[in-house]
Amino acid sequence: MDDLEKQLICPICLEIFSKPVVILPCQHNLCRKCANDVFQASNPYLPTRGGSLTSGGRFRCPSCRHEVVLDRHGVYGLQRNLLVENIIDMYKQQSTSTSSQPAPEMKPDQPMCEVHEEEKINIYCVTCSTPTCSMCKVFGVHKDCEVAPLTSIYQNQKTELTDRIAMMVSGNERIQGVISQLEETCRIIEENSRRQKSQVCEKFDHLYAIMEDRKREMTLQVSAEQEEKLNYIQGLKRKYNEHLEAMSKIVETGIQTMEEPEMAVFLQTARPLLKKIGEASDTSHLEKVERGYENMDHYTANFLKQRKALRSIDFIVEEEEEDEEQEEEEGAGTEEEQAEAGASDSVAPPLPAQSSLKAASS
Secondary structure, rough: HHHHHHHOEEOOOOEEEOOOOEEOOOOOEEHHHHHHHHHHHHHOOOOOOOEEEEOEEEEEOOOOOOOEEOOOHHHHHHHHHHHHHHHHHHHHHHHHHHHHOOOOOOOOOOEEEEOOOEEEEEEEOOOEEEOOOOOHHHHHOOOOOOOEEHHHHHHHHHHHHHHHHHHHHHHHHHHHHHHHHHHHHHHHHHHHHHHHHHHHHHHHHHHHHHHHHHHHHHHHHHHHHHHHHHHHHHHHHHHHHHHHHHHHHHHEEEEEEEOOOHHHHHHHHHHHHHHHHHHHHHHOOOOOOOOOOOOOOHHOOOHHHHHHHHOOOOOOHHHHHHHHHHHHHHOOOOHHHHHHHHHHHHOOOOOOOOOHHEOOOO
């Protein structure tokens, strides 16, 4: 019978299940009143009517911690365990019939007084907060203490323990809710962080693209002047080569004339040759390169302002977000135009090729 009674004890009130007994989906049983008290403590913010919840919620079994989602009837929507109710009725009838029989002998495992070994513990010392026997009250250390029956103290402490357990169950539910919220907050933080990192990388990639475009344009500008100057120098070189070749032929002709033995023939060819030599010696028609023509220092770039601007890149405050959106609406090419204007301020314009040339004087 004792083993059967243990199976019929509610884990909340520690009493035999009271009618009606409810059965949870996890097959654990509770008193309906105890289940409703735990449910109300776990869901303090749900609307109630007449002391009972009027809408569904979550209920966690105190035996196995299995979570059950209840409908709008709450605990009263759970099924009754009629089999357990019948067993309880049979157990109570059996207990009533056996109570009329002579009391059985005291079992060896019944608590006995440590001082008076033949006396069972049957009273509670309120002053010392400990159970004791009648002999200790009359003759022992508790004779001046206040005592009370075990049954009254038992009921009071059981009620207190039940309330504390219900409070702890409710507290655990609230803590579990807070933990779930913290986990959700961590997930949201990670998601927001990934999104913001992606946006920052996208902004920097766009900035890199603008810088690459400007670098290509400025390099092409330098290359264009390089090709123009090289073409001019190559043309001038060809002119000087042609003049040198013509002078070499005149010199060769002059040497041959110097070897002429006949004076009349020499005089006939000497004067035209002297005229040719005089004309060939005149290089006024050949252009000369101005000093510093090969210099390309006017393309020196100074990006001090841009470097400071890049180092000052940072996240904007909330007041500046509207301004940034307005600037973005002005056109996708605005940033490129600003970068181009900044580069033009830092790079000197190229000198025209014609300004570097001057006619050679004889």
